[in-house]
Amino acid sequence: MALFTAACVQLRSGKTLSDNAEAAESLIRSAAQDGARYIQTPEMSNVLVRTRDELLERISVAGSDPFLKMAIRLASELKVYLHLGSLAVLAGGGKVANRAFLIGPDGSVMATYDKIHMFDVDLPNGESWRESATYEPGTRSVIADLPFARIGMAVCYDVRFPAIFRTQARQGAQVLTAPAAFTRQTGEAHWHVLQRARAIENGAYVVSAAQGGLHEDGRETYGHSLIVDPWGQVIAELDGDAPGHVLAEIDTENAVKARGRIPAIANERDFACHVAEGLEELHA
Template sequence: MRTAVIQLNSRNNPAENLATVEHFLDRAAAMGAQFASLPEFWTYLGPYAGFDEAAQTIPGPTIERLQEKARKHKMIVHGGSIVERVSTMPGKFHNTSVLIDRAGEIIAQYRKIHLFDVDLANGEKHYESERIVPGNEIVTAEVDGVTFGLTVCYDLRFPELYRSLALRGAQIVLVPSGFTLHTGRDHWEVLLRARAIENLCYVIAPAQVGKYPPDRQCFGRSMIIDPWGLVLAQAQDMPTVIMAEIDLEHIASARAQIPCLSNRRPEVYDL
C-alpha cells in the first residue's frame, strides 16, 4: 500500500489550513498514494482561546471535504486530529482523529486518551486538559483488509496503549502529532521506533513543523517506520509529503522471527 504522510505548518486560520490540506491530498494522490495521513490539529493550531471558534463537529463541513477527497481519489484518508466540539459540555472539546475509507465513509473516530499537561524546562507550559476532555476508548478499525490502530501525539509516551492495539490486531499504528521542538529533538524518533519494534507493526507519524501562534515551535520530522524499526521515510523541516510502500507481509515476517507478542507472560506482570 503506497502511503503518504503530510507534514504541515498549520496556523490559527481553519479556512487556509483546509485549503492547504486539500492541495497536499491532491498532490499525494498524483504521486500514487493509496493512503494519506494528516497531523494533529491540522484544522487549527493556535491558542486554546481560539478553540471555541475553530471547533468542528463530526460529521461536519470540514470532515466532509476530506470525505470528498477520499471518494475522488479512491484513497484512504486519515484525518489527523481536529478540535471536536463536545455538545454536552460548552467550552470543552475533544482532540479527535478520523479514519475515512476509499468510498468516503467515516470508518472510525478516536478521541485522544492522554492529555499533554506539562511544564518543560525551557519554560513552555502546556495544559491540554484546560479545554480538552480525554477519550476513554481504544480504537482499531479495518479498512481494505488492513487493521489500523489510532492514537494521537502524547499517547506515544504510553506503551501500554500501543501493546493493547497490537493485541487487538493493529498492523499499522497512526500517530498524528505536534511534538514540541524541545521534546521532539530528543524523544520523537526514539519513541516512534520503539513502538514499532515492541509491537512489530508499521508506525505512521505525520507531524506539525515550525512556529505557530502565539510563540511556539513544533519539531516536525514526520516518519514512516517499518516493523523492524527502520525509518522508511522522514520529512525535512518544511510542509511536505513523504511516501513509502507498506508491505503487510513484512509484519508477518518480523513477528515470526521475534514472536514477542506470543511470548508475553501477562500472568506475571500487572499491566
C-alpha cells in the first residue's frame, strides 16, 4: 500500500511559450504547497496554436523548450514528480511530437511518451482537425515506476482506445493518465464517461489534467480536470474551464481491492473473431 497526493493543473495555454510557462509555474507551486507529490499538467501545455506553420515557428527541440526548462527547475526545487501532459516539440522531418514528460524530484526526465493516436475528424459544428498532418505518432506505450505507484502514460485522444490502458494495467499500473485538450463539444458528451470507464474496466485510478476555456487561437476546450478512483467514482474535479488545480489522495491499495472484487484482468481469455456465413451447426 502507498498513499500520496496527486494534483491536476488546469491551464488555458495560448500562443506564447514563456507566458504559458509562467502561468503554469504559479499553479504548480500552489499544488505543491497544498501537499501534492505528483503534479500533472494538460496536453499541449507549452503552446496552443491552430495552424501548422505558426506552430513550427514557435516551438523547438525538447532541450530548448522554455516550458520544459521551467518544469525541470521547478520539480527539482519543489521535490515533486512533475508530469507534463504533453508539449509540442520538433521531431525532425518537418514533423512535431506531441510528447509527455515525467520529471523526477532531482530534475531528471524519467520517461517520455509520444501520443499514439491522431485526432483526424470533421465535427458537426464545422470544426476540422487533422493532427496527422502535423504530428508524428508514437509507436509505444509507456509506464513509469514512482516510489509510490506505477503510472501509465497516455494523451487525450488515446482515452478512446482502451487497449493502451488495459496493457498498462496488465503490467501493474495502478494509476492511468489521459491529460487532454478536449474540445468543448466532445468534452460535454464524453469526457466523464470515458475517464470513468477506463478506471472501472482496469481497476485503476485515472488522473487527467485538462485545458479549459476560450484560447488565444480561437479554439474552446472543456476543462473539468478529473481524478477518478478504481471503482469509477470521481474523487476530485475542477468544475469548469478556468485555470486552477485540484487534488486527491491516492491509495494504491484501492486498485488491489477493485481488481479483487471485479477480477476482469485475471479473467481475460484469448479468443478468435469469427464472421458467420450461413447456418451454423447446432450444438446440444
